Amino acid sequence: MTRRRSYLRFIMPAMIIVLAVIIFPWIFTLYMSAHDWKVTGTRAFVGLANYTALATDERFLWALARTLYYAALAVILPLVLGTVAALIFHRRFPLRGLLRGIFILPMMATPVAVALVWTMMFHPQLGVLNYLLSLVGLPAQLWVFDPGTVIPSLVMVETWQWTPLVMLIVLGGLAALPVEPFESARLDGASAWQSFRHITFPLVLPFLMVAAIIRTIDAIKSFDLIYVISQGGPGTASETINIYLYLQAFAFYNIGYASAVVAVFFVVIVALALCLLYVRQRAQWA
Amino acid sequence: MSAHAPPLWRALRRLAARLGFAFALVMIVSPAILVFLWMLSLSLKSEIDNIAYPPVFVPSAPTLANYAQVFETGSFPRYLLNSFLVTGGATLLALLVGVPAGYGIAKAKAYRLAIVVLIARITPNLSYLIPLFIVFQFLGLAGTLYPLLITHLVITVPIVVWVMIGFFETLHPDLEEAALIDGATVWQSFRYIALPLARPGIVVAAILAFIFSWNNFIFGVVLAGRETRTLPVAVYNVLTFEQISWGPLAAAALLVTLPVLILTVVIQREIVTGLTAGGVKA
Numbered sequence: 001m002t003r004r005r006s007y008l009r010f011i012m013p014a015m016i017i018v019l020a021v022i023i024f025p026w027i028f029t030l031y032m033s034a035h036d037w038k039v040t041g042t043r044a045f046v047g048l049a050n051y052t053a054l055a056t057d058e059r060f061l062w063a064l065a066r067t068l069y070y071a072a073l074a075v076i077l078p079l080v081l082g083t084v085a086a087l088i089f090h091r092r093f094p095l096r097g098l099l100r101g102i103f104i105l106p107m108m109a110t111p112v113a114v115a116l117v118w119t120m121m122f123h124p125q126l127g128v129l130n131y132l133l134s135l136v137g138l139p140a141q142l143w144v145f146d147p148g149t150v151i152p153s154l155v156m157v158e159t160w161q162w163t164p165l166v167m168l169i170v171l172g173g174l175a176a177l178p179v180e181p182f183e184s185a186r187l188d189g190a191s192a193w194q195s196f197r198h199i200t201f202p203l204v205l206p207f208l209m210v211a212a213i214i215r216t217i218d219a220i221k222s223f224d225l226i227y228v229i230s231q232g233g234p235g236t237a238s239e240t241i242n243i244y245l246y247l248q249a250f251a252f253y254n255i256g257y258a259s260a261v262v263a264v265f266f267v268v269i270v271a272l273a274l275c276l277l278y279v280r281q282r283a284q285w286a
Numbered sequence: 287m288s289a290h291a292p293p294l295w296r297a298l299r300r301l302a303a304r305l306g307f308a309f310a311l312v313m314i315v316s317p318a319i320l321v322f323l324w325m326l327s328l329s330l331k332s333e334i335d336n337i338a339y340p341p342v343f344v345p346s347a348p349t350l351a352n353y354a355q356v357f358e359t360g361s362f363p364r365y366l367l368n369s370f371l372v373t374g375g376a377t378l379l380a381l382l383v384g385v386p387a388g389y390g391i392a393k394a395k396a397y398r399l400a401i402v403v404l405i406a407r408i409t410p411n412l413s414y415l416i417p418l419f420i421v422f423q424f425l426g427l428a429g430t431l432y433p434l435l436i437t438h439l440v441i442t443v444p445i446v447v448w449v450m451i452g453f454f455e456t457l458h459p460d461l462e463e464a465a466l467i468d469g470a471t472v473w474q475s476f477r478y479i480a481l482p483l484a485r486p487g488i489v490v491a492a493i494l495a496f497i498f499s500w501n502n503f504i505f506g507v508v509l510a511g512r513e514t515r516t517l518p519v520a521v522y523n524v525l526t527f528e529q530i531s532w533g534p535l536a537a538a539a540l541l542v543t544l545p546v547l548i549l550t551v552v553i554q555r556e557i558v559t560g561l562t563a564g565g566v567k568a
Binding site: 007009014015023029081084099113118126165228250272 | 324383420497561
């Protein structure tokens with residue numbers, strides 16, 4: 001109908017920008033990924049060779065495995081802590097608004113700025129973290145300077161940063177809960193744990209799913225923290241796909257190869273996004 | 287059973303529950319605040335205090351020397367201006383095109399376009415950077431602020447569109463319907479009815495776009511030259527290339543993120559609304 005068409009006209013300016021800076025890069029990336037493309041100017045059509053090379057590129061496969069390890073930790077920890085935080089902030093108490101504002105500071109703060117402070121805190125000799133460990137009688141750690149502890153250390157920062165987002169999502173879920181089941185449960189003598197386990201948890205589960213998917217997407221594409229704190233090191237111990245991608249494109253200037261990495265990466269992310277939409281819809285019907 | 291317990295016992299139990307809750311609250315909030323306080327402490331201490339072990343938590347003689355050093359070296363004012371130009375420009379442009387787009391999508395129920403915006407929001411920034419980098423090289427725009435401003439649209443436009451869809455959807459259609467029946471054009475009903483009503487939503491969208499653009503690091507790392515660095519890039523380069531000491535570095539880091547921290551605490555309610563409308567209400 002005609003009115004719908006006149007509403008669509010409102011979208012045109014934004015559409016032009018989206019086409020130029022979002023859709024066009026996607027298509028151009030696919031085109032480049034089929035070429036042996038260097039920044040210096042040499043380019044030759046190679047078909048799917050970049051993709052088949054990826055399948056045997058050990059450094060890429062290790063980066064993939066590391067990304068999954070990193071993401072698994074960086075999803076589970078914020079999810080657990082964020083749920084606890086949401087249960088706390090769901091109650092009423094003095095200064096609740098102000099404290100909630102403070103609690104979400106880590107996710108709003110400039111990532112580079114907080115990453116620099118964490119780098120200083122991780123310092124093995126002078127850092128405050130090892131001092132805190134020594135206070136409770138634990139041995140000093142090398143944190144991000146040891147290949148074995150670098151990923152858990154980075155995940156600690158990521159958890160600190162993104163637990164607030166999970167909290168906000170779950171808090172939204174808790175706010176939408178009906179009151180009746182809790183009242184009848186209390187009348188029936190259910191304990192606090194029982195009513196959480198059997199009423200709260202199932203009802204906020206869709207929100208937890210949404211939080212888990214958003215966290216998974218964000219954890220997979222985490223860049224600033226890793227780049228600033230460990231640069232993918234020591235060695236390649238914290239080199240995730242995003243860091244590898246950056247190196248291929250802007251340190252080794254293998255634009256075509258990096259584009260193939262982007263394409264694979266893109267498929268993974270979009271698949272997760274579709275899961276998100278599916279879960280959202282389920283959540284709305286439930 | 288608790289109803290039959292003696293009053294003193296009940297009061298004690300209630301007190302214990304309160305204390306337990308307060309303890310949990312402190313435990314969950316303190317990491318958030320302590321890191322920033324440590325940042326503040328580092329920035330106010332002399333170099334001697336900063337490399338002392340055990341660490342000095344409260345500066346023995348607070349000094350602003352670190353801040354002075356930040357402003358004197360490394361053309362900090364220029365980078366500040368760059369950040370404001372890039373972020374301000376990208377936010378204004380995004381509002382200009384994104385607010386009508388959010389309206390159009392909400393009214394025409396064009397949700398397929400909304401999904402494009404959603405996917406744009408969640409794809410890694412690096413995936414736009416490589417092709418755009420090639421294009422900017424080709425166009426000879428290197429060394430100006432335009433490449434940065436244009437790529438920052440990748441961040442700001444999806445945020446604004448997404449938040450505005452949510453706000454225009456919740457707007458009651460009666461007033462607009464009445465205006466349309468009285469012969470107003472679709473544009474007039476947008477301009478004089480929907481737009482004023484959506485002002486709170488526009489504020490939220492503008493703030494979120496501003497913050498996420500201000501915080502962006504990766505675009506600047508690749509696209510900015512010596513003269514066109516934004517603040518996050520400048521602060522990072524100070525660390526790696528000049529091996530500067532902790533005090534000035536903490537001061538610079540705090541200065542970069544201070545506008546965002548202040549915005550967040552002052553208008554946390556609006557930010558929470560915007561984030562839950564945009565990120566959660568998919």
